[in-house]
Amino acid sequence: MANHIAAIHALSSKLGQSEDDYRALLVNLTGKSSSKAMSATELARVRDHMQALGERMGVVKPMRRRAPGRTFAQAKAEASPRERKVWALWHQLHRDGLVHDTSPAALNAWVQRTVHVAALAFATGPQLDTCIEALKAWQQRKEER
Structure with a gap:
């Protein structure tokens, strides 16, 4: 879980989010205003969302994903x-x-x-x-x- 939190904070910094924007995003996605209060599933959801935002904005490299249905x-x-x-x-x-x-x-x-x-x-x-x-x-x- 610590890895998710660290990645979320790094992504937030790369996205150039203010503290208010960051908290609003957390509340919007999970209903919680602190990453420390989230479950692993919620942290993963926030991380994936922020990763996708960063990829679309071009500030984050796309993650290498292993598709579950791969040959x-x-x-x-x-x-x-x-x-x-x-x-x-x-x-x-x-x-x-x-x-x-x-x-x-x-x-x-x-x-x-x-x-x-x-x-x-x-x-x-x-x-x-x-x-x-x-x-x-x-x-x-x-x-x-």
Whole structure:
């Protein structure tokens, strides 16, 4: 929540809002005049609204958004090198006969069990490293048989 509040204040500054304009916007969107009194959902709504205003005004760069309905190819194109490495190892395990389902949902389920994040896209660098090492170890166990 602190990240949302900090982003809201930064966006307000970039938009050149006065204190009165800022408070009026908060009240208009949430019925509350303070960001500290808002829920996470309300903070996200205010942040998204201010981000869109900033993008339209040209004072804020567009945020890179990951669409929930994106295809596997689109997700792969947006992935970091570590995420692509996880996918490559996952597919290699499939070719080796150790993984039967190569869908993103199956990979995300494995990631959830391994590093306790909902999806590969949400994994941090160290979590991705853990996934990579776990997949390599899985491959190594297969070769030792």
